[in-house]
Amino acid sequence: MELIVALTAEHALIDATAGALRTWAQRHGRGEAPATDGHAFLRFFRRWANDFHHAREEQVLFEALVNEAGLPRVRGPIAVIVGDHASLAKGLAELERLLVAGGQEAALLEVCLRYTRQLGHHIDAENSVLFPEGEARLARHGVRELEGRAPTPEELDAKAEGEALVARYPSGDDLEIIRGDGCVLCPAFGATCEGLEREWWTESEWEELSDRMTSD
């Protein structure tokens, strides 16, 4: 599905810009990177990641998953991912508050680390579970393409700003986060989401599994 291909490609830049944000926050803490770039990161994550990327996920893809594929809106993967979007936006508000206050470099680094770790897990959950499983379920309901809107000029400017930041602040590894595919590494698993099988599987999927197990 073209929309999912586009959203997945957008993840690559959003993830790279998150890495750049960590590098900026570390350098800023040493007085080696200007606060103005912090505002440029804010514009990228608000205009490109939030207004363009998250909005198409919520308004186009998730609406179709609920309305066309009959998946639950208020629990399971969709509820977790929508909740992440809201809490990621709060992280940006916190980042802005510290930037505007000034002199809060240590707290700023802490907020950037928390934000980028949450964003990393969020992207992994979408890439490895929500997108492929959602696409398969939409296909089963006859939905093979979805129409997402084009970016506004302001959103494209924010995207270009993100690309420039990635070039300016090469990303180092964040050794304290374990990234990975599937439900097991998702922070919501067992907390607010019982995982793909329990949340999304239909009776026929469970039957298929038990048929496979008995025939093995």
Ligand SMILES: [Fe+2]
């Ligand atoms: Fe998302």
Ligand SMILES: [Fe+2]
């Ligand atoms: Fe996403």
